[in-house]
Amino acid sequence: MKVLCCHPSGLMYTQIFLRLEPLGVELVAASARRAGHDVRILDLQAFQHADYFRTVDEWKPNVIVFGINYLANIPEVIDLAKETKRRLPDCCFFVGGHSASFTAQEILEHAAGAIDCVAKGEGEEITPLLINAADDRKRLHSLPGVVTRDGEGPPPKLIQSLDDLTPARDLLPKRHKYFIGVLDPAASIEFTRGCPWDCVFCSAWTFYGRSYRKASPEKVAEELQQIREPGVFIVDDVAFIQAEHGLAIAHEIEKRNIRKKYYLETRGDVLLRNKEVFEYWKRLGLEYMFLGLEALDEEGLTLHRKRIKLSTNFEALEFARSLGIRVAINIIADPDWDEKRFAVIREWAMSVPEIVSVSVNTPYPGTETFLTESGRLATRDYRLFDIQHAVLPTKLPLERFYQELVKTQQVLNMKHLGITALKNTALIAARLLLKGQTNFARMLWKFNSVYHPELQIADHRRPVSYEMRLPTPPANGERKPSDLFVLRPEPARQAPPPS
Numbered sequence: 001m002k003v004l005c006c007h008p009s010g011l012m013y014t015q016i017f018l019r020l021e022p023l024g025v026e027l028v029a030a031s032a033r034r035a036g037h038d039v040r041i042l043d044l045q046a047f048q049h050a051d052y053f054r055t056v057d058e059w060k061p062n063v064i065v066f067g068i069n070y071l072a073n074i075p076e077v078i079d080l081a082k083e084t085k086r087r088l089p090d091c092c093f094f095v096g097g098h099s100a101s102f103t104a105q106e107i108l109e110h111a112a113g114a115i116d117c118v119a120k121g122e123g124e125e126i127t128p129l130l131i132n133a134a135d136d137r138k139r140l141h142s143l144p145g146v147v148t149r150d151g152e153g154p155p156p157k158l159i160q161s162l163d164d165l166t167p168a169r170d171l172l173p174k175r176h177k178y179f180i181g182v183l184d185p186a187a188s189i190e191f192t193r194g195c196p197w198d199c200v201f202c203s204a205w206t207f208y209g210r211s212y213r214k215a216s217p218e219k220v221a222e223e224l225q226q227i228r229e230p231g232v233f234i235v236d237d238v239a240f241i242q243a244e245h246g247l248a249i250a251h252e253i254e255k256r257n258i259r260k261k262y263y264l265e266t267r268g269d270v271l272l273r274n275k276e277v278f279e280y281w282k283r284l285g286l287e288y289m290f291l292g293l294e295a296l297d298e299e300g301l302t303l304h305r306k307r308i309k310l311s312t313n314f315e316a317l318e319f320a321r322s323l324g325i326r327v328a329i330n331i332i333a334d335p336d337w338d339e340k341r342f343a344v345i346r347e348w349a350m351s352v353p354e355i356v357s358v359s360v361n362t363p364y365p366g367t368e369t370f371l372t373e374s375g376r377l378a379t380r381d382y383r384l385f386d387i388q389h390a391v392l393p394t395k396l397p398l399e400r401f402y403q404e405l406v407k408t409q410q411v412l413n414m415k416h417l418g419i420t421a422l423k424n425t426a427l428i429a430a431r432l433l434l435k436g437q438t439n440f441a442r443m444l445w446k447f448n449s450v451y452h453p454e455l456q457i458a459d460h461r462r463p464v465s466y467e468m469r470l471p472t473p474p475a476n477g478e479r480k481p482s483d484l485f486v487l488r489p490e491p492a493r494q495a496p497p498p499s
């Protein structure tokens with residue numbers, strides 16, 4: 001069978017700061033290829049819709065799979081499915097991925113028959129079974145995790161091992177398009193899957209049922225050895241939770257003399273607990289680190305259930321500085337912030353050397369806040385659920401809120417493009433341009449054309465074709481966090497609760 005594996009377009013964030021290879025779609029493609037199919041990948045972060053339809057018209061795939069990790073991409077994929085079925089009525093159109101798993105029923109309803117099924121959970125083992133059922137679509141909803149308009153199969157299962165499959169990086173065209181800041185070009189890699197914490201605004205832990213799994217250090221090192229890009233983005237939610245795993249990977253890398261520059265995301269408490277791991281990784285090429293600080297007060301941290309003290313976060317920043325690692329941090333802006341609150345954040349952010357970004361508190365399906373806050377939603381337009389728009393009522397008039405938000409983002413962006421920074425930045429940009437890498441240089445002057453209060457407001461005024469479904473109250477009136485889980489590991493595979 002001819003199988004086309006796709007990732008939808010990039011959101012606001014990817015137009016400026018980074019664009020990364022779609023690892024999940026590459027794994028799905030690898031499993032289809034291993035099953036003997038003729039597979040192509042098309043990533044709409046790097047291609048246009050016109051390219052997609054050209055492939056559909058000319059290559060005529062039997063099966064198209066889309067990975068939807070981001071809610072904001074749901075309307076785009078539904079519209080693509082409808083047009084695909086108009087051009088190629090016999091083709092099977094399957095959808096999976098993080099956000100699709102939390103919204104399977106409603107996606108199928110909106111698509112009105114254009115999407116044959118949504119597969120919840122991990123794609124590696126289910127994909128070949130989906131493709132096999134393409135000739136007899138009535139069988140689809142008997143498969144684990146698969147939802148069709150006719151019914152739903154048994155619950156999805158965790159895959160046996162993270163070592164079993166390598167992402168089909170070789171099938172991804174235009175690899176030079178993927179970058180994060182000065183790591184241009186950059187590939188991505190996964191060391192572990194899942195997160196043992198349970199922050200109320202996050203769906204990473206609910207998707208994996210609070211499980212935590214590791215790839216073997218040998219497999220990781222083998223993959224790194226095959227990666228051609230000099231920069232590597234480690235996609236783990238929280239890197240190096242278990243020191244021995246981080247150290248074992250580091251040993252393998254050193255043994256094989258692999259030289260790369262790395263970016264990772266972790267938590268302040270993990271950084272402080274496993275200092276030796278981060279020191280080792282600094283020596284191996286760890287350049288950038290993202291710390292999800294989220295709030296600058298104890299009350300905010302408690303509300304987000306970050307399970308960390310403010311003082312720990314600040315101590316972690318000190319430690320990262322002492323290592324000479326460039327740190328990016330995120331603060332969650334609440335829709336009830338006023339001018340004063342934004343000003344406090346700007347002042348603080350200007351006083352620290354880190355790269356600070358601000359996102360907007362967004363309750364989305366799969367999170368606990370979606371259950372508690374969705375009654376207050378000011379919009380149910382999926383496209384606005386990208387944590388850059390306000391979907392809850394703002395205390396300030398919406399225009400004022402966006403003016404403050406964008407002003408804050410602008411100030412923080414300029415902070416890194418100040419005179420000295422600009423000089424260094426220009427040198428880096430020139431070096432990359434000489435190598436033919438233009439992503440970083442382009443990003444430098446694009447900010448104002450993407451982040452603008454009027455553009456944000458205009459996004460709210462677009463006609464809405466598909467509206468997000470609100471959660472239904474539980475049958476017995478009681479809700480447990482595990483009701484949110486997509487994957488439900490046996491207790492033995494669940495991660496121990498964080499201390």
Ligand code: B12
Binds near residue numbers: 123201
């Ligand atoms: C790496 C990452 C990124 C990377 C992007 C990677 C990429 N190009 O896809 C970067 C840093 C760019 C990023 C940015 C953003 N991210 Co992000 N990101 C992640 C993260 C940490 C891991 C994703 C990943 O690569 N995992 C590893 C791969 C192997 O897994 P996977 O992609 O999920 O694929 C598996 C399954 O989903 C499934 N699958 C996937 N596709 C398909 C298709 C079919 C047919 C089937 C059957 C199965 C299937 O099988 C795969 C293998 O098991 C997740 C959290 C998480 N743990 O999932 C958040 C997450 C997906 N991101 C999130 C958010 C909010 C964002 C941003 C909007 C943030 C922002 N500041 O703007 C932006 C949007 C960027 C955009 N796409 O335009 C949210 C999603 C929220 C939502 N519901 O929409 C998540 C869940 C994090 C969270 N805290 O809740 N992100």
Ligand code: SF4
Binds near residue numbers: 202205292
């Ligand atoms: S620690 Fe990070 S990945 Fe884990 S639940 Fe909290 S925000 Fe999500």
